[in-house]
């Protein structure tokens with residue numbers, strides 16, 4: 001269970017103060033597949049960074065299984081990030097001069113997993129995200145954007161995190177590959193009760209999630225339309241109009 005309580009992130013830019021996360025509150029039960037949509041600059045990546053303890057809020061708190069991140073010393077926050085969170089960055093943040101396989105093995109190395117097991121598991125993960133075997137030993141800077149995206153997803157899954165935070169995980173993928181990634185995330189949720197929160201512009205992805213949120217200028221609302229509505233433009237607008245204020 002993740003509880004987000006009155007979360008605020010403020011930035012100072014010259015004379016101006018901006019609040020890309022402006023009093024956001026919501027709860028996600030373990031095993032929920034949720035999505036956040038919103039315009040560019042609405043605060044989506046900023047919010048994910050706070051949930052993944054990559055950034056600290058100006059005020060408010062994130063409570064994970066009863067433990068407050070605000071009260072956690074830095075060492076414990078690092079442990080939380082490494083053990084409990086799988087983060088798929090919008091810009092991937094892979095290590096460019098390491099191979100795909102080495103990038104996926106790295107979080108397992110930090111977690112103290114034996115080399116033989118690391119290698120085996122990394123290969124399996126790269127197969128699960130459908131990266132061709134002849135790309136496994138290629139350096140990241142020689143892979144396409146979509147290939148890098150799949151490596152980033154495999155890396156996020158490496159330590160079987162309780163919570164996956166994925167920023168536009170299908171943004172660089174064709175429809176079929178994107179559909180496969182959504183299926184993969186869904187199967188993790190089914191088999192391991194993983195909580196998954198994706199930021200996406202992809203309507204077909206958002207429509208498949210249990211809960212759908214929208215961020216507008218730092219304010220979060222939840223769409224209340226039933227799951228799996230076949231998203232016509234009109235239905236989408238109605239869903240937004242019916243959105244209940246959560247934050």
Ligand SMILES: Nc1ncnc2c1ncn2[C@@H]1O[C@H](COP(=O)(O)OP(=O)(O)OP(=O)(O)O)[C@@H](O)[C@H]1O
Nearest residue numbers: 011013020038039040041042043044045046047090
């Ligand atoms: N470290 C920072 N310092 C100052 N301003 C920041 C910082 N990080 C983000 N911002 C600002 O906060 C706002 C929200 O940024 P954010 O990256 O969260 O948007 P986003 O919803 O993820 O957008 P996109 O869809 O383009 O990825 C933007 O106006 C951005 O310029």
Ligand SMILES: [Mg+2]
Nearest residue numbers: 044045090167
């Ligand atoms: Mg972003």
